[in-house]
Amino acid sequence: MSKMLESKDIELDFLSDEEEIKPRLYGKYKIVIADDDEEVHTVTKMILKDFEFEGKTLEFIDAYNGKETKEVLLNNPNTAILFLDVVMEEQNSGLEVVEYLRKTLKNKMTRIILRTGQPGEAPEEKVIKEYDINDYRLKTEMTVTRLHTTMYSALRNYRDMLQIDKNRRGLEKIIETSANLFKHNTLDQFLSNILSQLSCFYQEDAEILYIREASTKLSNGFVTLDKSNITTIASATGKYTEYIGENIEDISELEYISRWIKEDLHESGKVHFIGKGFIIKNSGENNLNNYIFIEGDSELYDFNLINLFLTNYSVALNNYILNNMILNTQKEIITTLGEVVENHFEDTAGHVQRISEMMYKFALHNSFSSSEAEVLKIASTMHDIGKIAIPDAILKKRGKLTEDEFATIKEHTIFGNKILNKSELDILRIAAEIALNHHEKYNGTGYPNGLSREDIPLSSRMMAIIDVFDAMTHKRVYKEAISIEETLEYLKNQKGLHFDPKLVDIFIENLNDILIDV
Numbered sequence: 001m002s003k004m005l006e007s008k009d010i011e012l013d014f015l016s017d018e019e020e021i022k023p024r025l026y027g028k029y030k031i032v033i034a035d036d037d038e039e040v041h042t043v044t045k046m047i048l049k050d051f052e053f054e055g056k057t058l059e060f061i062d063a064y065n066g067k068e069t070k071e072v073l074l075n076n077p078n079t080a081i082l083f084l085d086v087v088m089e090e091q092n093s094g095l096e097v098v099e100y101l102r103k104t105l106k107n108k109m110t111r112i113i114l115r116t117g118q119p120g121e122a123p124e125e126k127v128i129k130e131y132d133i134n135d136y137r138l139k140t141e142m143t144v145t146r147l148h149t150t151m152y153s154a155l156r157n158y159r160d161m162l163q164i165d166k167n168r169r170g171l172e173k174i175i176e177t178s179a180n181l182f183k184h185n186t187l188d189q190f191l192s193n194i195l196s197q198l199s200c201f202y203q204e205d206a207e208i209l210y211i212r213e214a215s216t217k218l219s220n221g222f223v224t225l226d227k228s229n230i231t232t233i234a235s236a237t238g239k240y241t242e243y244i245g246e247n248i249e250d251i252s253e254l255e256y257i258s259r260w261i262k263e264d265l266h267e268s269g270k271v272h273f274i275g276k277g278f279i280i281k282n283s284g285e286n287n288l289n290n291y292i293f294i295e296g297d298s299e300l301y302d303f304n305l306i307n308l309f310l311t312n313y314s315v316a317l318n319n320y321i322l323n324n325m326i327l328n329t330q331k332e333i334i335t336t337l338g339e340v341v342e343n344h345f346e347d348t349a350g351h352v353q354r355i356s357e358m359m360y361k362f363a364l365h366n367s368f369s370s371s372e373a374e375v376l377k378i379a380s381t382m383h384d385i386g387k388i389a390i391p392d393a394i395l396k397k398r399g400k401l402t403e404d405e406f407a408t409i410k411e412h413t414i415f416g417n418k419i420l421n422k423s424e425l426d427i428l429r430i431a432a433e434i435a436l437n438h439h440e441k442y443n444g445t446g447y448p449n450g451l452s453r454e455d456i457p458l459s460s461r462m463m464a465i466i467d468v469f470d471a472m473t474h475k476r477v478y479k480e481a482i483s484i485e486e487t488l489e490y491l492k493n494q495k496g497l498h499f500d501p502k503l504v505d506i507f508i509e510n511l512n513d514i515l516i517d518v
Contacts, residue, residue, distance in 0.1 A: 028059040034069040035085040066093035379431035386416025438463040
């Protein structure tokens with residue numbers, strides 16, 4: 001049992017009956033008093049009842065034994081200070097609480113001030129050395145002045161620990177975000193990712209609005225952010241999502257932001273408070289001004305972390321534009337090659353475009369991501385590139401092909417694969433895979449290698465269905481088009497023979513979404 005505090009040990013000279021006018025306060029620090037002596041609770045709260053630290057007051061939580069203290073700490077992980085008695089129901093109850101807080105709950109933030117009326121039960125040097133506590137005090141030492149200085153020291157330490165932890169988590173998020181910035185297929189996805197990451201740097205929900213100053217289309221293969229030279233809302237969260245794609249000048253409630261942007265007198269990278277929130281201007285190497293507006297009180301945000309994040313973001317945006325430029329150039333070259341082959345055969349007009357669009361939709365319905373589906377879309381345009389090695393006399397023959405001529409036609413799969421498989425680009429390796437295998441059949445009777453079932457790459461099993469569907473529903477030099485209904489009946493009849501049964505079902509079930517009119 002702890003020694004009872006006596007009135008001579010404390011001074012209550014700060015107490016007054018006069019009501020003071022308080023400044024605006026921002027929250028409270030949780031203080032847990034763990035002691036089996038009720039008078040200790042009363043006196044501690046009396047001394048500290050008007051205590052403030054950096055605009056925050058105190059919230060007291062009482063516990064009278066080790067078990068209660070553990071429950072309180074479990075339910076209040078944001079406890080700032082624990083005033084802990086060493087001896088409660090057991091001689092070492094307080095020390096067990098220390099072990100529980102630090103090791104079981106893994107709470108390194110809460111500051112522990114050990115107080116004892118029986119120093120012989122827990123010698124100061126031994127306890128300080130062996131237990132993770134922050135201060136050791138005899139109860140007879142706790143005068144008003146000593147208790148106040150102890151509080152200031154502990155709360156400063158707690159505040160700094162929180163800030164370090166917050167910065168650590170923020171920096172971890174910046175590193176994580178930087179690693180994921182380029183996993184997005186479109187600019188809108190990229191910007192949405194930027195906005196979602198900003199939520200790491202404030203404590204309450206806020207409305208976020210991303211504005212970009214678009215440019216006219218640039219020459220020499222550069223990627224443009226927009227087709228018209230207007231300040232457009234590119235991505236948004238909360239109530240501003242309804243304005244995505246609109247010119248900010250056309251939105252009356254954002255007129256004050258539009259006017260601020262037009263002034264163009266603001267330094268890049270600086271935070272400016274305007275209206276209901278703050279706005280940051282970023283000028284990238286692409287000479288486009290980007291503006292991020294965030295609605296909310298300034299006190300909610302850590303601007304140092306936001307500025308660090310936006311520095312990374314600015315570099316990433318420039319790299320993203322360059323990367324997209326390269327990818328789009330690759331896509332243009334691949335698509336153009338596919339169309340060159342198609343245009344050589346007048347009877348297949350539109351086939352490549354239809355195939356690629358259907359492949360994209362079909363891939364989405366087979367659980368491919370949008371970026372993976374985009375790769376399949378582009379790669380599929382090259383499926384018949386090997387036909388450039390086939391004589392026109394055979395390809396454009398209007399009558400029935402001889403066995404030798406059909407054997408020559410089959411070789412277009414091998415020629416296509418040889419043309420494409422030397423590249424190290426993933427998109428061309430997939431194109432080579434499709435070119436080689438899109439005439440294989442599920443039952444192993446296809447060509448060129450007689451593969452069957454799952455030995456045929458999934459991309460090629462998908463292409464087999466799309467290629468046959470499009471060929472049957474469109475006129476060719478050697479045949480007339482047939483109806484969609486007849487074609488679907490053929491696909492059903494060929495389940496397990498020519499086509500993967502599961503893929504046929506998925507294709508037919510989602511035909512309205514997959515089918516395009518070109």
